Amino acid sequence: MGSSASRTGPHTLDPRTKLVLLLFANLMLFFHVVLVTQLVMAALFLTPMAVEGRTRMASRFAVAVAALTALSMIDPDAMGVPQLHVVSALAVGVSMMLPCFMTGAYAVATTSASAFVYALRRMRAPEAVVVPCVVIIRFFPTVARDYRSIREAMALRGIASGAAAWLRHPARSLEYVLVPLLMNATTVAQDLSVAALTKGLGREGAHTSRTAIRMRACDWGMMAAATLPLVADIAGVV
Amino acid sequence: MEPTVTPQTPDPTTASSTDALHAGTGRRNGTGLATADLITIGVFSALYFVMVCVATLVSTLFTGGFGSIFLPAIAALISGPVFMLLDARLRRFGGITVMGLVIGLFLFVSGHFALSFIASLVFPLAADLIARAGSYRNRTLLLVSYVVFSYGLTGPILPLWFMKDAYVASLEARGKDAAYIEGVFANINTGTFILAMTAILVCALLGGWFGQRLMRKHFAKAGIA
Numbered sequence: 001m002g003s004s005a006s007r008t009g010p011h012t013l014d015p016r017t018k019l020v021l022l023l024f025a026n027l028m029l030f031f032h033v034v035l036v037t038q039l040v041m042a043a044l045f046l047t048p049m050a051v052e053g054r055t056r057m058a059s060r061f062a063v064a065v066a067a068l069t070a071l072s073m074i075d076p077d078a079m080g081v082p083q084l085h086v087v088s089a090l091a092v093g094v095s096m097m098l099p100c101f102m103t104g105a106y107a108v109a110t111t112s113a114s115a116f117v118y119a120l121r122r123m124r125a126p127e128a129v130v131v132p133c134v135v136i137i138r139f140f141p142t143v144a145r146d147y148r149s150i151r152e153a154m155a156l157r158g159i160a161s162g163a164a165a166w167l168r169h170p171a172r173s174l175e176y177v178l179v180p181l182l183m184n185a186t187t188v189a190q191d192l193s194v195a196a197l198t199k200g201l202g203r204e205g206a207h208t209s210r211t212a213i214r215m216r217a218c219d220w221g222m223m224a225a226a227t228l229p230l231v232a233d234i235a236g237v238v
Numbered sequence: 239m240e241p242t243v244t245p246q247t248p249d250p251t252t253a254s255s256t257d258a259l260h261a262g263t264g265r266r267n268g269t270g271l272a273t274a275d276l277i278t279i280g281v282f283s284a285l286y287f288v289m290v291c292v293a294t295l296v297s298t299l300f301t302g303g304f305g306s307i308f309l310p311a312i313a314a315l316i317s318g319p320v321f322m323l324l325d326a327r328l329r330r331f332g333g334i335t336v337m338g339l340v341i342g343l344f345l346f347v348s349g350h351f352a353l354s355f356i357a358s359l360v361f362p363l364a365a366d367l368i369a370r371a372g373s374y375r376n377r378t379l380l381l382v383s384y385v386v387f388s389y390g391l392t393g394p395i396l397p398l399w400f401m402k403d404a405y406v407a408s409l410e411a412r413g414k415d416a417a418y419i420e421g422v423f424a425n426i427n428t429g430t431f432i433l434a435m436t437a438i439l440v441c442a443l444l445g446g447w448f449g450q451r452l453m454r455k456h457f458a459k460a461g462i463a
Binding site for chain 1: 271272273274276277278279280281282283284285287288316319320323327332336337339340343344346347348349350351352353397400401402403404405407408411412415448452456457460462
């Protein structure tokens, strides 16, 4: 989620469409759709991913779908190994959650922070939700950087911070890492507040956005295409 | 563009804030929280989200395919300090609720089960009310609040209970006998359910106690708690 990825190219779906796809993936899980529907929906979910240039991600998910479908097809009773039920039950379970993972990975990988925030505003999410979301996206990379600095500082003082130290003294290691992180977080919260208020985050009234989002024909097409098999399945046509 | 502003509601509890920033913004979003408060909540939510990610990783390492079964317990074990410091910094109603809600939103967007959203709203809200009963200072109530808050993460593990149904449906669709699998899962389901829920309780108590100990040891001394 970088600002450099905020280009709204002709093939990028609207964040709201991505949310709808996420909802559909959840409905699939809820209604236990049959295998055919699962495969059709998987193909539909993977299409925008591939079109937007995430071919590696799409092909990985395609392989996962194929492998899990094959595993869930095995017949433990016929093979005389009832223990294999565990394997095929797991395969069915994971393939059931896979649509959620697919749409989630797609949404996270292709949505810029500003598009996400603007979409939240357009959906009239309260400011109490929007502002913390902005801050999380902004602050997340800082945590990783802080953690690296803390590890360096620990190394400088000769305090072990590797995996072995975590296993031997989990509570102490957690304390050594968390306390500086939290101390820094309180400072950052102050700094961010000053910066954000200076930039007018606390202002009343409507806020403008540099990133524009718009529902296009491909958004409506995608939603319609994904609705059809789902409704057909739930209605029991398939 | 729609204006999202609600009329200002003067709140006697926020008027006493010593933080100059709060006095400066004056903006209340119908929640009694100023923008500066929301930013504080965002920073701590980010840290909490990091904890949840770490917990997911650890839980997946230990339990393999049943990935997130111990996710809430491990998250409860390690995020006590984050929760306690947020309460100490904010001491205002809404912080815990918003943190749970926003984490639920991020979990949903990153592909977790949508019903987890309900858990991440109801439990943090209850936790917030409990903490408020002790004015965000009473240690026992804060600990109870943390335990309740920790159950807000049970959402991501709910699909495990759908898994059996899905497998039975898949067996029946292929014309197989599902009696065997029904029997096996009956034990696993109740057993794991009780185990997972007890684990959350124990881990949240430990994690909350650890958080409060860190508060006294480090943050109270430094004057930021």
